[in-house]
Amino acid sequence: MKLHRSFFSLYFLVITTFIIFSWLLDEVWSSYLEQDIESYTGYKTMLLAVGDFIEQRPQEEWQEIIKTTSTRYQLPLSLMPANEFEKLEHAEHQHLQKDNIHVYYYDDEVTIHHVLGDSGMVLNLGPAKMPTRPRVEALIRVVILATFGILLFIWLRPVSRDLDQLKKAAADFGQGNFKRRAPNAKSAMMAGMVRSFNMMAERIKRLIEAHKELSNAVSHELRTPLARSKFALQMLATTKDEEKKAKYINQINGDIVELEELINEMLIYAAFDSDKPDLNIISYQISDLINHQIANHSQFDGDIEFINNTNNLTVDCDNHFIDRALNNFINNAIKYGGGKVRITLSENENNKGQNECVISIEDNGDGVSDDFKKIIFDAFSRGDQSRNRETGGFGLGLAIVARIMEWHQGTAKVSDSSLGGATFTLIWPIKQVSVH
Ligand SMILES: Nc1ncnc2c1ncn2[C@@H]1O[C@H](COP(=O)(O)OP(=O)(O)OP(=O)(O)O)[C@@H](O)[C@H]1O
Ligand SMILES: [Mg+2]
Numbered sequence: 001m002k003l004h005r006s007f008f009s010l011y012f013l014v015i016t017t018f019i020i021f022s023w024l025l026d027e028v029w030s031s032y033l034e035q036d037i038e039s040y041t042g043y044k045t046m047l048l049a050v051g052d053f054i055e056q057r058p059q060e061e062w063q064e065i066i067k068t069t070s071t072r073y074q075l076p077l078s079l080m081p082a083n084e085f086e087k088l089e090h091a092e093h094q095h096l097q098k099d100n101i102h103v104y105y106y107d108d109e110v111t112i113h114h115v116l117g118d119s120g121m122v123l124n125l126g127p128a129k130m131p132t133r134p135r136v137e138a139l140i141r142v143v144i145l146a147t148f149g150i151l152l153f154i155w156l157r158p159v160s161r162d163l164d165q166l167k168k169a170a171a172d173f174g175q176g177n178f179k180r181r182a183p184n185a186k187s188a189m190m191a192g193m194v195r196s197f198n199m200m201a202e203r204i205k206r207l208i209e210a211h212k213e214l215s216n217a218v219s220h221e222l223r224t225p226l227a228r229s230k231f232a233l234q235m236l237a238t239t240k241d242e243e244k245k246a247k248y249i250n251q252i253n254g255d256i257v258e259l260e261e262l263i264n265e266m267l268i269y270a271a272f273d274s275d276k277p278d279l280n281i282i283s284y285q286i287s288d289l290i291n292h293q294i295a296n297h298s299q300f301d302g303d304i305e306f307i308n309n310t311n312n313l314t315v316d317c318d319n320h321f322i323d324r325a326l327n328n329f330i331n332n333a334i335k336y337g338g339g340k341v342r343i344t345l346s347e348n349e350n351n352k353g354q355n356e357c358v359i360s361i362e363d364n365g366d367g368v369s370d371d372f373k374k375i376i377f378d379a380f381s382r383g384d385q386s387r388n389r390e391t392g393g394f395g396l397g398l399a400i401v402a403r404i405m406e407w408h409q410g411t412a413k414v415s416d417s418s419l420g421g422a423t424f425t426l427i428w429p430i431k432q433v434s435v436h
Helices: 005-055 059-073 082-087 136-174 188-238 242-273 286-296 319-336 370-375 397-407
Strands: 077-081 094-098 101-106 109-116 121-129 282-285 303-308 314-317 340-349 355-363 411-416 422-429
Touching (some): 005 059, 005 101, 005 109, 005 121, 005 136, 059 077, 059 121, 077 082, 082 121, 136 188, 188 242, 242 397, 286 314, 286 340, 286 355, 314 319, 319 397, 319 422, 397 422
Parallel strands (some): 303 340
Antiparallel strands (some): 077 121, 094 101, 101 109, 282 314, 340 355, 355 422, 411 422
16 A cells, blocks of 8 residues: 555644644643632632641530631631531532542532541531632633634635535536536645546546547548449439449449448457457567568568667567557558658667667658647548548558557657658557556
8 A cells, every 4th residue: 555645644634633632622621720729729728727726626616616717707617527528429520639638619619628637527618609810821722722723724625625626527527518627726635636637537538539530530431432332323223324334333342342441440440449458468579570570561662671779679568469560650651651661670768767669660751740740640540642542541550559559558659750751650668567
């Protein structure tokens, strides 16, 4: 389990809050108590003095003395036997006990009991009103506590607001509003989550658009030969001319073949476009693959040059798929080039410190315009000149290459070539880490 920064920040916040809160509460409570105890010091001293005094007298006089003292000093003094004192219900009262003095206080009333030695008697004072003194210290602590509460509120508010907005955005997105994004997060803790959500939303939107484009392209591709055949069939029904009839039949045959091809290509592409297959990754001497491809294209009139900048480089890959990707690139270079093809194999260290295998295929054709470069790897994207059937193809070759590179955690790129045409490049890490 990997613990992330946001986890720690939340964890420490909760822990610190808990500690500070309990500490402050404790402080407030004990300072409140201290004040009370201090307030009783006067009473306590008096009680002790009275106790000391009567203890020097015979016990029979005690009641009398207490009675007179009580009236003289207007104090709620009384005497009671110790066994009665033990029966007193003080349970719900706060209790402080020190030596033979017991202080019970409740709200603003206090009762103090003084156990008189071994005499079995207890001297009582109270219940008396508690003298009120400003509890400055307690007040300060309450203020600190409140400030802390406010600070916490200020800190948590943006987090909860961000969460709320994220929730709304997610709900909205779920309802089919694919343009919806969560607004930028106010709190650092939520920023990452909001960014990930927006990235995910963007990707889903793109995928949906790609699917729409794909089905549009497919229906367009199907419609053209169908419309042609329909027209040819109508003409066939009306014409008497045998030569024309043969021409229309020919046309219909051609269109049927084209439809068949399109469907086959579509099926191949659909297989590539679905989930990642189980790759059969092995360490492979990559120059062998390239040489094999060059041999396969030996019927090609132009010349294919191979520059190997590596020393018997072996690379992790599914050679079957890499072979296919190379084949698609080389076919294009022959089809859209001017008779010259250059293949370069090199090794490169990327910015993550990984070693990559780089294969580039250049040609001396017309190249690819900057606008077209952006969509050239999308399914069904074809350049103007290849729109006509002469160059064949449905614009799926490069889309398949892009998929194959994705499966190898690599990329397929297009750029210009010093030969005058385009450079198509395959790049993927030499060591394939399994991502299961
Ligand atoms: N080497 C190249 N030079 C110039 N344009 C190219 C080159 N390679 C590809 N293109 C352009 O990119 C388009 C897409 O290529 P892609 O290989 O995907 O499809 P395709 O060759 O038209 O058909 P297929 O599905 O049979 O491969 C091509 O139609 C062509 O216009
Ligand atoms: Mg192609």
